[in-house]
Amino acid sequence: MLSDTAPRRVDPPALPEARGPLSAAVLGALRGWPPAMPHLDQADPYGDDLQLALYCCYELHYRGFADIASDREWDVGVLGLRAELERVFETALRKDVPAADGTVAEVTAELDALVVEQVEGRGPSWHLRRDGELWQLREYVAHRSLYHLKEGDPQAFVIARLDGPAKAALVSVEHDEYGAGNPDRMHARLFAEMMGSLGLSTAYGHYLDAASAETLAEVNFMSLCGLHRRLRGALVGQFATVELTSSPGSERLVRAMRRLGCPEQAVAFYDEHVEADAVHEQMVRLGVVAPLLAAEPELARDIVFGVRASSFLADRFGALLLDSWTRGRPTLRRPLTDAPTPAGSMR
Amino acid sequence: MAEARQIVVTDDGPLLVSGPVEVVLPDGRRVRSDRPVTAICVCRRSRRAPFCDTSHRRKVRTSDAATDDEEDRAQRHSAPAG
Structure with missing residues (x-):
């Protein structure tokens, strides 16, 4: 019940530099x-x-x-x-993103489409699994740290805006994200341990100046929907999108890391998500979305908006990484030490 | 009388069992899950049997160049369960 983990102070990050x-x-x-x-x-x-x-x-x-x-x-x-x-x-x-028609059937169709797997997909996890390089994997993790070091937090804002079964099920999933009572199993902590074992800084917000607009937009969309009660349907749509698509993507990243010879401590984060998110997928669909729609069918439109907008932003992030990587270019605004030097030296 | 434990049978996916569970496999191995809810694979395609890894999902081919299907199958057969 009580953890032996020593409490640590989390120092807030320094303000970033303006970009305009x-x-x-x-x-x-x-x-x-x-x-x-x-x-x-x-x-x-x-x-x-x-x-x-x-x-x-x-x-x-x-x-x-x-x-x-x-x-x-x-x-x-x-x-x-x-x-x-x-x-x-x-x-x-x-x-x-295409406007939703507001029907419950459309929500079902949208979620069904998310769980159809490509045999040959396109995206950062596919690339990393197949022939990605270690510096690219490290870049990917650095970008993702903007969310994963506060994993579950943007979605926690929606708890107070839900009721009944949908609330109970969402809290169950969040409880798991937060380590189910064990701070050593907290996903944000597993992510930090992975960063450390990949030679990245584990400090909260360390990569803010380095992160691309595409990275920030994905996190901003979660915060936007989490902080506005009006957008609680969209938050649930965003949450469902992540939980439904994460398991196979995590499996590809596990394979990428094993292929690249990363230490087991690095693999643990995505390895945990393969099984955890296979459960979360079911809990989100059956436990959160279905009862929420039964109670408040008018949220259908925004649930679909949440799915489509988060997929749209994820695609933008994926396109940035793939376009730059295929040209041998780093995607962080402040490249990691093992990344190729941008423009000029790459021929 | 003790309250019955609920097992949820999903449409085309795993069985959902709540609470920590210990699964005993045919070879006598015991695998424990401490998750609040555990998804038990029933499609027998999971590479992490007895737990679901979403391998039951329908797969579509969008490119001719794909050979991952065969690669996936080979991996599944060679990978140790659990």
């Missing part, structure tokens, strides 16, 4: 400078500047930042900026 006027405005507001609302008309909804700005707004609700006052979380200036950024992001997503 929007992120500069948010960072300024966090530091307590007078708020300056930048123009959003020309903003790229999926670009580095907007995604970093949004990520920084959301991080206040998780671990915060070093030397930034905790009460910035509810600072009206910061919240005002966040609302504008969210509007641009959500509007773009609603435009870029």
